[in-house]
Amino acid sequence: MKLYLASGNAHKVAEMNTLAQASGLAVEIISAKAAGGMPSVVEDAGTFIGNARKKALALKAVLPSDAWVLADDSGLCVDALGGGPGVESAYYAGAQGDGAANLRKLIEVMRGVAPEKRGAHFTCVLLLVGPGKTEAIFEGKCEGSLSNDPQGGAGFGYDPIFVPTGHVQTFSQLGDEVKNTLSHRGRAWVQLADWLRTRI
DSSP, X not given: OEEEESOOOHHXXXXXXXXXXXHTOOOEEEEXXXXXXXXXXXXXXXXXXHHHHHXXXXXXXXXXXXXXXXXXXXXXXXXXXXXOBGGGGGGTTSSTTOHHHHXXXXXXXTTTOXXXXXXXXXXXXXXXXXXXXXXXXEEEEEEEEEOSSOOOSSSOTTGGGEEETTOSSOHHHHHHHHHHHHSHHHHHHHHHHHHHHTTO
């Protein structure tokens, strides 16, 4: 089964394929680039589900009617920021996709915040659309806290400062194999995989 991923983010394509392989499903995640590129989408729905739906439907519109499209919308929700940057995580510092700038801004905004007030969680919504009006939604969360400074060289986005609950290392330090068992995206994928097993 092929799932077109409504994203131009190569990191997400690789991570999704790793999750698919680990689940033992005969599923291949295909980048939107294979369909000519991800159509431009203004992510202004205000919710993870709404943004994921806009992305999924935009890509679905340029694919054959029997295609399956998977969209991901995720973000980091920081307690001290009232849940921000949340749905604006990808463009927290301005231009969408500048992960390094987003990370630098969050580090500075959180500078001086006491350890007990640095709680945060990642949220991921996976939204799948298929033939007809088929739609399925899966949501995963990962609780944790923020370190003062980036640690580790793996991962992407906010991974270098996010320490999942029960661990002392950031996602970047833990590496992909451990991260995928703990992450918001990994947890949402488990639900998606269970759904797909009844249909493949």
